[in-house]
Amino acid sequence: MKFSTRARYGLRMMVELAKGLQNEKLVHLGHIAELTGLSENYLAQLAMALKNEGLIIGVSGKKGGYQLARDPKAIKVSEIVKAAIGPICVTDCVNSPGVCLNSDFCETRMIWALVNHRIQETLEKYTLADLADRSWMERVRAEYPDLVLLFPQKVGAQPSEPFGGCPIQEK
Numbered sequence: 001m002k003f004s005t006r007a008r009y010g011l012r013m014m015v016e017l018a019k020g021l022q023n024e025k026l027v028h029l030g031h032i033a034e035l036t037g038l039s040e041n042y043l044a045q046l047a048m049a050l051k052n053e054g055l056i057i058g059v060s061g062k063k064g065g066y067q068l069a070r071d072p073k074a075i076k077v078s079e080i081v082k083a084a085i086g087p088i089c090v091t092d093c094v095n096s097p098g099v100c101l102n103s104d105f106c107e108t109r110m111i112w113a114l115v116n117h118r119i120q121e122t123l124e125k126y127t128l129a130d131l132a133d134r135s136w137m138e139r140v141r142a143e144y145p146d147l148v149l150l151f152p153q154k155v156g157a158q159p160s161e162p163f164g165g166c167p168i169q170e171k
Contacts, residue, residue: 003085010046010084011077011131012036017056018072018132026065046084053083072132078123088123090116 016035020027029047033040047066050056055075056066068075081088089095091112097103130136141150148154 003081006046007081007085009036009038009042010050011080013038013043013046014050014055014068014075014080014128015131017066017068018128021067022132024065026059026063026067028065050080050083053079055079055083068128072129073127075128076124077126077128077131078120080128081123088116088120090119 013032013036016032017027020031029040029043032038032043036043047056047058051058054069057069058064058066078088087095091109093100093103093106093109094113094116097109100106100109103109126136144150
């Protein structure tokens with residue numbers, strides 16, 4: 001299982017918006033597009049979903065742009081992911097047991113329900129302010145020193161498919 005590009009890029013967009021607002025009142029999608037390597041059209045689609053969920057505010061006009069609707073400390077990562085892709089659900093039977101005749105006694109549904117819960121729990125634990133703060137990454141790494149995946153330089157495996165994660169920012 002992996003999150004769609006829509007979820008990953010929606011979160012990336014919000015992080016860049018939060019960082020950009022430290023210096024400006026409004027951030028233009030063109031600026032975020034430059035930083036992330038994403039198309040402005042794709043970002044505009046994401047912006048509509050984020051705006052519809054009350055996470056950002058758009059200001060029209062020549063000097064327009066976007067700003068956060070609330071303080072970054074008040075925006076949970078789970079809200080951003082939900083705005084981008086809808087509720088977290090690793091399999092249909094977790095949130096809608098009625099779709100499966102076996103859900104009352106299915107041993108595997110329990111695993112999917114636990115996985116779903118842990119994902120939601122993690123996304124609820126962190127805020128946009130956390131992600132926009134570089135020192136947050138070090139605090140998380142200190143909290144989970146044995147989780148090798150938090151240390152990209154230690155991950156030795158090469159991806160089995162073409163790169164499809166976050167865009168690489170050239171400096």
